Amino acid sequence: MGSITDTKRNLIIVSNRLPLSVKRVDGAFESSLSSGGLVTSLSGLTKSTEFQWFGWPGIEVKDPKDQEDVEKSLKEHSATPIFLDSSLAHEHYNGFSNRILWPILHYQSGVVFDETPWQAYRRVNELFADAIASTAKSGTLIWVHDYHLMLLPELLRDRLKQQGKSCAIGFSLHTPFPAGDFWRNLPVRKHLIEGMLSSDLIGFHTDEYKQNFIDTCASLLNVRTEIPNQIQYKNRLVCINKFIVGIDPQKFTDTLQKPDVQQRIRSLKEHYKGVKVIVGVDRLDHIKGLTQKLKGFDAFLDDHPELQNKVVLIQVAVPSREDVKEYQDLETELCTIAGKINGKHATPEGTPLLYMHRSVPFNELTALYSVADVCLLTSTRDGMNLVAFEYVACQQDRHGVLVLSEFAGAASFMTDGSIPFHPANKTEMSEAIFNALNLDPAERKAKYEYLQGFVNTNTSAKWGETFIEKLSQRCRRPGDSC
Numbered sequence: 001m002g003s004i005t006d007t008k009r010n011l012i013i014v015s016n017r018l019p020l021s022v023k024r025v026d027g028a029f030e031s032s033l034s035s036g037g038l039v040t041s042l043s044g045l046t047k048s049t050e051f052q053w054f055g056w057p058g059i060e061v062k063d064p065k066d067q068e069d070v071e072k073s074l075k076e077h078s079a080t081p082i083f084l085d086s087s088l089a090h091e092h093y094n095g096f097s098n099r100i101l102w103p104i105l106h107y108q109s110g111v112v113f114d115e116t117p118w119q120a121y122r123r124v125n126e127l128f129a130d131a132i133a134s135t136a137k138s139g140t141l142i143w144v145h146d147y148h149l150m151l152l153p154e155l156l157r158d159r160l161k162q163q164g165k166s167c168a169i170g171f172s173l174h175t176p177f178p179a180g181d182f183w184r185n186l187p188v189r190k191h192l193i194e195g196m197l198s199s200d201l202i203g204f205h206t207d208e209y210k211q212n213f214i215d216t217c218a219s220l221l222n223v224r225t226e227i228p229n230q231i232q233y234k235n236r237l238v239c240i241n242k243f244i245v246g247i248d249p250q251k252f253t254d255t256l257q258k259p260d261v262q263q264r265i266r267s268l269k270e271h272y273k274g275v276k277v278i279v280g281v282d283r284l285d286h287i288k289g290l291t292q293k294l295k296g297f298d299a300f301l302d303d304h305p306e307l308q309n310k311v312v313l314i315q316v317a318v319p320s321r322e323d324v325k326e327y328q329d330l331e332t333e334l335c336t337i338a339g340k341i342n343g344k345h346a347t348p349e350g351t352p353l354l355y356m357h358r359s360v361p362f363n364e365l366t367a368l369y370s371v372a373d374v375c376l377l378t379s380t381r382d383g384m385n386l387v388a389f390e391y392v393a394c395q396q397d398r399h400g401v402l403v404l405s406e407f408a409g410a411a412s413f414m415t416d417g418s419i420p421f422h423p424a425n426k427t428e429m430s431e432a433i434f435n436a437l438n439l440d441p442a443e444r445k446a447k448y449e450y451l452q453g454f455v456n457t458n459t460s461a462k463w464g465e466t467f468i469e470k471l472s473q474r475c476r477r478p479g480d481s482c
């Protein structure tokens with residue numbers, strides 16, 4: 001990894017959302033940490049690698065003086081805002097990225113294509129390309145992230161060429177890449193694939209997503225894909241590979257040692273004495289299978305009346321994409337189901353479900369992970385799911401059990417150390433929960449040690465360093481095989 005030190009001053013990371021989202025409160029600008037796994041994974045990289053982070057600050061700022069203030073405050077965090085007017089940002093983020101592209105990438109049907117948000121998506125990718133091309137110097141490594149910016153590699157390559165600059169461009173997709181037939185539902189798919197193929201290196205979370213992408217390129221563009229991990233496209237060699245994204249486990253270990261977190265753990269343990277705790281932490285999103293989770297838990301309570309008042313599910317549903325109607329509808333549905341479950345199973349001693357629709361501070365999150373006997377993750381599809389990693393990082397003492405949907409990307413690596421199940425099958429989920437709660441200590445330890453080894457080996461720092469190293473090799477020797 002020696003060359004990382006040489007490249008770190010020259011690395012630009014681009015994602016739609018910056019790690020800090022800016023809000024205007026009583027006329028002043030305040031920033032708070034953005035939620036979600038992309039920020040977690042890239043923030044974990046900051047310990048070992050320096051970079052400039054470009055992205056949308058999450059707010060419209062029109063006045064040039066205000067823009068300067070926001071720029072200044074974000075600069076302290078090595079972040080550079082790309083300002084967008086609110087209707088354009090809305091159409092790009094909510095209209096196309098989250099209402100059309102996101103569901104298709106996650107195998108959801110019934111998506112209706114619409115030209116207006118698509119044009120906004122193109123425009124935002126162009127604005128990002130303008131800002132980044134004017135800042136990058138020859139030799140800068142540019143690492144673009146995620147489905148909001150699939151056109152960016154091509155737009156950037158054109159601009160850099162016009163300006164006589166040579167930069168290596170990497171692209172990482174954080175979501176699944178669906179099998180060809182599903183991808184065909186999107187009429188503009190060819191533009192998106194061609195946009196990505198202007199990268200020198202493309203990273204996916206799992207072999208399955210990588211292969212789906214390669215197969216789609218072969219059938220859609222008739223490009224040569226017979227050599228493993230590479231695609232010949234427009235006389236260039238594009239490298240395609242799997243890079244395992246992770247977390248910074250040390251951050252959790254350190255946080256668990258803090259006296260106030262230890263105090264919180266003691267008080268939660270006291271509160272739940274004699275009760276088994278199941279935890280769930282998910283953005284409020286269809287892909288996380290939250291309705292399935294609540295219904296599966298309801299089935300579990302029905303199946304095991306003997307466990308009344310002896311098990312609680314603490315579900316954190318982090319608010320997400322609240323301007324999108326489908327997300328608003330899901331929230332309403334979850335509130336109703338949660339109310340029904342407690343209506344049916346509550347006793348004067350308490351309720352079996354604690355449904356929290358809000359973000360939780362990091363210290364509280366680690367304390368919750370630490371006291372939980374089981375972590376239940378029910379994704380119907382999920383790029384990776386870093387919550388699975390975080391739970392493991394907080395279970396050194398308890399050896400709690402991970403009950404993990406077979407459809408989370410993380411299941412490709414963690415199945416041996418967890419209890420897998422199909423999220424659409426309530427009976428299977430109920431049995432998986434029961435088995436997890438009753439696993440004997442030796443089996444729990446064996447599973448935990450397997451997962452701990454995986455989480456400690458595949459950290460976010462390693463993920464980033466491996467990708468950057470590979471990208472800088474592409475920069476030095478673009479003709480080399482992948």
Ligand SMILES: O=P(O)(O)OC[C@H]1O[C@H](O[C@H]2O[C@H](CO)[C@@H](O)[C@H](O)[C@H]2O)[C@H](O)[C@@H](O)[C@@H]1O
Nearest residue numbers: 017035036037038146174245382383384385386
């Ligand atoms: O920025 P938001 O719209 O609030 O969404 C948050 C992030 O959600 C998605 O995360 C994905 O990336 C994770 C890390 O690789 C992965 O573990 C998870 O399975 C994915 O869902 C999205 O892809 C990010 O762009 C968002 O920032």
Ligand SMILES: O=c1ccn([C@@H]2O[C@H](COP(=O)(O)OP(=O)(O)O)[C@@H](O)[C@H]2O)c(=O)[nH]1
Nearest residue numbers: 035036037038040283318359360385386387
């Ligand atoms: O209130 C919260 C609770 C959790 N998380 C974090 O959100 C990330 C979720 O990442 P994951 O990969 O599981 O899914 P995503 O939300 O990116 O789809 C994890 O790092 C969590 O710690 C958060 O930002 N705010």
